[in-house]
Amino acid sequence: xxxxxxxxxxxxxxxxxxxxEKLPDKDFRFNKKKNIKIKHIDxxxxxxxxxxxKIEKFINNAHEEDVSKVIVVTGKGxxxxxxKDPYVxxxxxxxxxSIPEYIENNSELMKKIIEIKDADKEDGGSGAFYIYLKKxxxxxxxxxxxxxxxxxxxxxxxxxxYFFSKEGNFDFKYLKSIKKFPSxxxxxxxxxxxxxxxxxLKNYIKSQEYINxxxxxILLKTHSSMFNINNNKFTDLKNSLGVIYIVRDPxxxxxxxxxxxxxxxxxxxxxxxxxxxLNEDTDKKVFTYTLSWKNNYNSWxxxxxxxxxxxxxxxxxxxxxxxxxxxxxxxxxxxxxxxSNIDLQKVDNVIASTTFENLKNLExxxxxxxxxxxxxKNFFNLGKKNKWQNILDKDTIKILSTEFKEEMKExxxx
Numbered sequence: 001x002x003x004x005x006x007x008x009x010x011x012x013x014x015x016x017x018x019x020x021e022k023l024p025d026k027d028f029r030f031n032k033k034k035n036i037k038i039k040h041i042d043x044x045x046x047x048x049x050x051x052x053x054k055i056e057k058f059i060n061n062a063h064e065e066d067v068s069k070v071i072v073v074t075g076k077g078x079x080x081x082x083x084k085d086p087y088v089x090x091x092x093x094x095x096x097x098s099i100p101e102y103i104e105n106n107s108e109l110m111k112k113i114i115e116i117k118d119a120d121k122e123d124g125g126s127g128a129f130y131i132y133l134k135k136x137x138x139x140x141x142x143x144x145x146x147x148x149x150x151x152x153x154x155x156x157x158x159x160x161x162y163f164f165s166k167e168g169n170f171d172f173k174y175l176k177s178i179k180k181f182p183s184x185x186x187x188x189x190x191x192x193x194x195x196x197x198x199x200x201l202k203n204y205i206k207s208q209e210y211i212n213x214x215x216x217x218i219l220l221k222t223h224s225s226m227f228n229i230n231n232n233k234f235t236d237l238k239n240s241l242g243v244i245y246i247v248r249d250p251x252x253x254x255x256x257x258x259x260x261x262x263x264x265x266x267x268x269x270x271x272x273x274x275x276x277x278l279n280e281d282t283d284k285k286v287f288t289y290t291l292s293w294k295n296n297y298n299s300w301x302x303x304x305x306x307x308x309x310x311x312x313x314x315x316x317x318x319x320x321x322x323x324x325x326x327x328x329x330x331x332x333x334x335x336x337x338x339x340s341n342i343d344l345q346k347v348d349n350v351i352a353s354t355t356f357e358n359l360k361n362l363e364x365x366x367x368x369x370x371x372x373x374x375x376x377k378n379f380f381n382l383g384k385k386n387k388w389q390n391i392l393d394k395d396t397i398k399i400l401s402t403e404f405k406e407e408m409k410e411x412x413x414x
């Protein structure tokens with residue numbers, strides 16, 4: 001036997017000592033085959049208690065990483081038949097029997113598992129087994145964003161009836177399933193009680209992280225712009241899956257805005273031009289950073305770069321609500337990787353139950369708690385197309401058409 005250390009061995013050892021990289025764990029190997037993520041774990045050398053802890057952590061991590069298949073190597077357990085109680089056995093090969101049983105008795109782990117089965121010969125045969133994992137549900141927000149009085153509530157009516165009713169028949173109660181953001185109630189749940197708008201801004205992202213941990217698919221309404229104020233963002237791509245942005249001819253918004261907040265047409269048009277805050281009286285002391293109509297519209301285009309942006313024009317929504325609903329559902333299913341087919345019968349029920357006449361009747365019968373206390377007419381009040389031509393004076397039309405010229409041309413309003 002040669003006891004001399006070669007120069008190459010010396011160099012390899014020095015390289016090893018000087019390498020700061022973390023050494024790979026021999027028990028963990030990662031493969032990618034046909035776009036299927038596979039992970040291996042070898043439990044040889046662990047006690048039963050250690051192995052249970054290790055496999056639980058391993059499965060949880062694999063599920064977080066969207067791994068589809070886990071290969072667990074335990075050994076063949078050739079001495080297990082002589083043990084009266086395998087759970088107190090010191091024979092490490094008994095893991096073959098105890099580990100699968102431990103997993104099956106762990107209800108939280110089983111929620112993430114499709115199937116446990118014996119491994120093929122090339123992966124260890126009787127000394128190993130497979131765990132097939134469910135796909136992780138990505139909990140991310142899809143925004144229903146718009147400037148106020150652009151049709152956001154009508155979109156919520158359509159989507160809430162489809163997703164939260166059994167047959168697709170609308171009721172006001174389903175609107176509660178698509179909440180608005182920001183919300184005083186949400187901040188309160190998180191233990192945030194301040195009314196200081198600057199302090200609340202710092203918690204927008206945190207509150208979205210809080211929401212995303214609690215539901216598989218979240219639709220949220222907002223009239224906020226995609227602002228970045230003092231490095232405090234409204235949202236980010238980490239917490240947001242995408243946006244459906246509803247836009248409406250600003251000349252018609254003025255008339256609806258005036259009706260909703262009981263303002264003069266001049267006051268309404270000035271409000272739309274200014275980058276002011278909007279404090280909706282239904283949720284006092286939580287400010288919505290709407291900004292101007294054009295800045296609100298332009299700010300959400302950032303999602304279009306990521307192909308996570310769907311623009312819905314209010315005018316198209318009124319003209320063909322069924323077509324627009326199917327378009328929105330297709331977008332939502334695509335974003336959330338939902339492979340279900342759209343239920344066209346349910347869509348028909350949604351459309352039939354959300355006509356403006358039906359919504360008005362429901363409002364007259366039951367009232368509508370989202371209606372401004374300043375509002376004198378019905379919240380659901382469909383007027384004639386382009387009614388701004390009959391209501392707005394020439395000066396107001398000129399102001400809006402000049403201020404929003406570029407955006408209105410882009411949207412074919414001019």
